Amino acid sequence: MLNPKLKLNPNLFSETVEKVSMREGFGEGLLKAGEENKNVVGLCADLTESTQMNLFAEKFSERFIEVGVAEQNLVTVASGMASMGKIPFCGSYAIFSPGRNWEQIRTTIAYNDRKVVIVGSHAGISVGPDGGTHQMTEDIALTRVMPNMEVFSPCDAIEAEKMTMTLAKTKKPAYLRLVREKTWVITTEETPFEINKAQIFWMPDVGLAQVGIIATGALVCRALVAAKELETEGIKTKVMNLSSIKPIDKDSILKLAKETKAIVTVEDHQIAGGMGSAVAEILAQNYPVPIEFIGIKDKFGQSGEPEELIEHYEIGKDAIKKAVKKVLKRK
Amino acid sequence: MAYLSEEKIKELEIKANTVRQSIIEMLVEAGSGHTAGSLGMADIFTLFYFHILKHDPKNPLWVERDRLVLSNGHICPVLYAAMAHSGYFPIEELKTLRKFGTRLQGHPHREYLPFIENSSGPLGEGLSQAVGMALVDRMDKKDNDRFIYCFMSDGELDEGNTWEGMMLAGKNKLGNLIAIVDRNNIQLSGNTEDIMPLEPLADKWKAFNWQVLEVPGHDFKMINEAVEEAQNSYNKPTVIIAYTIPGKGVKEFENDYKWHGKPPTKEEGEMALKELRDNRPI
Numbered sequence: 321m322l323n324p325k326l327k328l329n330p331n332l333f334s335e336t337v338e339k340v341s342m343r344e345g346f347g348e349g350l351l352k353a354g355e356e357n358k359n360v361v362g363l364c365a366d367l368t369e370s371t372q373m374n375l376f377a378e379k380f381s382e383r384f385i386e387v388g389v390a391e392q393n394l395v396t397v398a399s400g401m402a403s404m405g406k407i408p409f410c411g412s413y414a415i416f417s418p419g420r421n422w423e424q425i426r427t428t429i430a431y432n433d434r435k436v437v438i439v440g441s442h443a444g445i446s447v448g449p450d451g452g453t454h455q456m457t458e459d460i461a462l463t464r465v466m467p468n469m470e471v472f473s474p475c476d477a478i479e480a481e482k483m484t485m486t487l488a489k490t491k492k493p494a495y496l497r498l499v500r501e502k503t504w505v506i507t508t509e510e511t512p513f514e515i516n517k518a519q520i521f522w523m524p525d526v527g528l529a530q531v532g533i534i535a536t537g538a539l540v541c542r543a544l545v546a547a548k549e550l551e552t553e554g555i556k557t558k559v560m561n562l563s564s565i566k567p568i569d570k571d572s573i574l575k576l577a578k579e580t581k582a583i584v585t586v587e588d589h590q591i592a593g594g595m596g597s598a599v600a601e602i603l604a605q606n607y608p609v610p611i612e613f614i615g616i617k618d619k620f621g622q623s624g625e626p627e628e629l630i631e632h633y634e635i636g637k638d639a640i641k642k643a644v645k646k647v648l649k650r651k
Numbered sequence: 652m653a654y655l656s657e658e659k660i661k662e663l664e665i666k667a668n669t670v671r672q673s674i675i676e677m678l679v680e681a682g683s684g685h686t687a688g689s690l691g692m693a694d695i696f697t698l699f700y701f702h703i704l705k706h707d708p709k710n711p712l713w714v715e716r717d718r719l720v721l722s723n724g725h726i727c728p729v730l731y732a733a734m735a736h737s738g739y740f741p742i743e744e745l746k747t748l749r750k751f752g753t754r755l756q757g758h759p760h761r762e763y764l765p766f767i768e769n770s771s772g773p774l775g776e777g778l779s780q781a782v783g784m785a786l787v788d789r790m791d792k793k794d795n796d797r798f799i800y801c802f803m804s805d806g807e808l809d810e811g812n813t814w815e816g817m818m819l820a821g822k823n824k825l826g827n828l829i830a831i832v833d834r835n836n837i838q839l840s841g842n843t844e845d846i847m848p849l850e851p852l853a854d855k856w857k858a859f860n861w862q863v864l865e866v867p868g869h870d871f872k873m874i875n876e877a878v879e880e881a882q883n884s885y886n887k888p889t890v891i892i893a894y895t896i897p898g899k900g901v902k903e904f905e906n907d908y909k910w911h912g913k914p915p916t917k918e919e920g921e922m923a924l925k926e927l928r929d930n931r932p933i
Contacts, residue, residue, distance in 0.1 A: 361790075385786060385819075393815035396776050400720075400783020403768060404791075408783075424776055424812065432761050432770045 321525050322544075327510040328521060332541075333548060339502035342538075343441050345477030346498055347372030349484025350409055354380050360488050361401055363387055364411045365394045371411035371441045371498075391416040392424045398436045399428035407435060407488055414440030414456035418463055418495060429493045430468040437487050438463070441498040443473075444588030445621040445629045446538055448501065455621035461593025463495040464566045471566040472515075473497040473587075473595070475540035476506045479563060482513040490515065497537060499588070501626050504541040506561075518569040520576070522547045522559035529558040530651075531644045532576040535586035536562045536595045539614070539635060543586045546640035557644060565595050570602050577603055582647040583611045586640055588630075591615035610650035612643035655702065655875045663871050664932040666736065667697040671900045672927050673732040673745055679920035681749040684757070687897035687910040688726040688804060691835045694869045695802070695893060696733040703878055705797055708738035711766030717797045718768050718784050722777020723804035723833070724758040725912075730767070731755050739766065775810025777801050778830060782820045785828040785888070794827040798882060801830045806838030809847045814859070820888040821860030828888040829881045830861075833868070835897040837908035853892060862887045868895030901926055 322328045331337050354360045354376050362376045363385045377384040385401075387393050391412050398408035410417060418425050418438055429436045445455045464471045470492050474480040480498060487494050506521065507513075522544050523529065535543035540561050547557045560576055562569070577583055583603065585596030596613040603609055614635050621629060630636040671693045678684045700706075705717045721730050728748065735742045740754070747753035754764045758772030769780050781801035788794045807813060820828055834852070836843050843849055853863045862884050864877040874893065881889035897911070898904030901923040904915075915923055 361787075382790060387815070387819055390815035390818070392776075392812040393779050393782075393819060396779030396812060396816065397783035397786065397819065399769075400780035400785075401787050402783075403718075403780070404784050404787035406787055423773055427770060427773045428776050428780055 323520050323523055327508050329505050329508055338505040340477035340505055341502045342477050342480040342498040343372040345480030346484050347375045349481035351375045353485050353488035359407050361406045361408050363394055363398050365391050367412055373411045391421045395421050395424050396428050399434045402434035402436050409437045411439045414443040414459045415454055422462055426466055430466045433468050436493055438495045442500040443497045444499050446499050446501050446626040448626045449623050451623040452620040457590045457616045460589050468493055470494040473537040474563050475561050478507045486515045499538040503538045516564045516567050518560050518562045518572040520558050521561050524556035529556045529580050531557045531582045532580040533557050533584045534560045534562050534599055539586045539588050542637045543640055546637045568598055573602055574607055577607050577609050581609045582651045584643045584647055586614040589615055610647050612647045614640055614643055660871045663697050666701055667694045668931045670697055670732045674728045675920050675923045677728050677745050677748045678914035680746050684914045685725040685912055689728040691895040691897045691899045692729050692833050696729045698871050700733040700737040718799045720768050720777045720781040720801045721771055723807050724771030727759050774807035775812040777803055778813050779816035782816045785825040788827055799828050803832055805834045805843050808849055817859045824886045825888045826885040830890040832892045833895055834892050835895045837897050837911055839911050841908055856890045862889040865892045868893035
């Protein structure tokens with residue numbers, strides 16, 4: 321069942337579940353953050369509408385900088401602004417930022433320890449028809465290896481909005497990962513949100529779970545559907561939304577591993593270096609249990625509709641169910 | 652800006668000679684580091700730290716200070732020497748350059764030396780940070796109160812990031828931004844015009860909507876006048892292309908790209924120190 325304490329969307333498993341893009345949540349969150357704090361500034365590399373920064377740009381034009389198609393400049397200028405006390409949010413597609421400008425982020429933001437939020441939209445293969453060049457599946461790995469850098473991947477538009485507003489108040493450089501397509505609204509305004517904390521979204525009605533599914537980003541909803549179907553087959557699972565990837569909620573992950581003794585991680589990202597790797601680093605050192613990784617298996621993406629790609633690359637509901645059954649056998 | 656008297660120029664010449672001696676001592680002690688650019692920029696750093704900059708070495712994080720962004724971090728021996736001699740930290744500390752535990756990292760790092768504006772080393776990133784600072788002062792209506800300076804090398808103009816920053820500064824007419832290019836014609840593996848020609852350099856900056864001033868890089872009076880002119884520009888950022896001699900002050904090191912990235916040996920260092928002492932202005 322859905323965790324009753326979290327007041328998740330009661331309409332979640334129905335045909336009419338609302339779908340909103342995380343970018344919209346980010347755009348609303350940035351606008352509110354800008355209203356709350358005049359030091360919040362926005363920078364964008366010719367993708368103001370695509371990243372939904374237009375709400376902020378229209379309301380606070382004097383605090384918005386258009387840098388053109390120049391992602392290296394985007395983040396280095398932001399670093400300079402942060403050094404003067406501003407809280408810059410830099411928007412682009414994830415493939416370009418933190419993809420193209422990784423070293424600029426490392427040196428001028430992480431190494432300088434300047435509070436800048438790198439907002440990478442269009443992450444993952446779910447970008448769809450634009451094809452492999454635009455499907456960023458390496459960004460979690462690229463950002464989480466950087467000292468000082470924090471990494472966040474919300475599960476829906478509402479969490480994206482709350483996260484954006486919170487990131488205007490935290491101290492460290494941060495990467496915020498967003499996806500392009502509309503995703504199911506999983507949480508509600510009433511769902512409690514605490515940065516750097518993982519939450520159990522799905523749990524057995526009674527008793528202990530046999531497998532822990534740890535998911536992040538746009539695939540959290542798929543993990544939930546998989547969990548619900550598994551329940552009808554008599555397999556009890558818990559689904560954790562791990563939206564704060566760094567710093568990572570080690571205690572909650574260990575608690576889940578100790579209960580289930582088998583973990584499946586789920587992300588629209590390369591298996592190498594992604595959220596699953598971060599989970600595995602913790603488990604291997606503290607409480608080794610069998611893990612199955614759902615993610616992209618060392619391949620680039622391609623054109624197609626998101627659904628087709630999710631099936632082709634085996635990161636959807638059926639793949640998750642299969643992985644759960646496989647990890648159960650390894651216990 | 653204060654008037655630069657003949658007496659003050661004399662004083663700066665003596666100070667620059669001292670800074671150069673410190674640079675040689677630091678590099679010999681460290682056993683690695685960049686000689687040519689550090690010596691070549693000694694006069695400009697001295698002019699700034701002892702005359703032009705609005706700063707307070709005893710209160711390094713004074714909010715109203717000018718900002719000086721060093722983009723080509725590899726010439727940090729001259730930055731550290733100018734800072735030590737103007738009172739930011741003890742001159743003795745210069746000998747720790749590049750040693751384990753030092754605040755004076757091989758390339759500047761804010762975590763270790765918090766009162767520098769930026770970490771640097773990877774090239775081509777300083778100008779954009781300075782542009783960001785200048786944009787903030789414009790936004791906060793502080794662009795008449797202080798200036799944002801960026802010191803950069805000619806070699807790093809090969810980097811695309813620099814031109815992105817240039818475009819944005821031109822677009823936003825950042826009159827509070829002043830860049831100084833150390834035009835010494837060398838880079839790590841050769842002369843700039845052989846590795847990647849930059850000329851016509853002044854025309855390129857002009858085409859990006861900057862005011863361009865060109866000065867001999869070791870003439871205090873002319874550099875000072877150029878900075879004054881730059882400060883008076885209200886609707887354009889200014890670049891001062893300073894024609895410097897790499898290795899300036901030690902004949903053996905001058906105008907030879909081989910001195911870009913190596914330190915003097917102990918013997919070469921003693922020779923260089925003797926030459927600097929012999930030529931110290933009285």
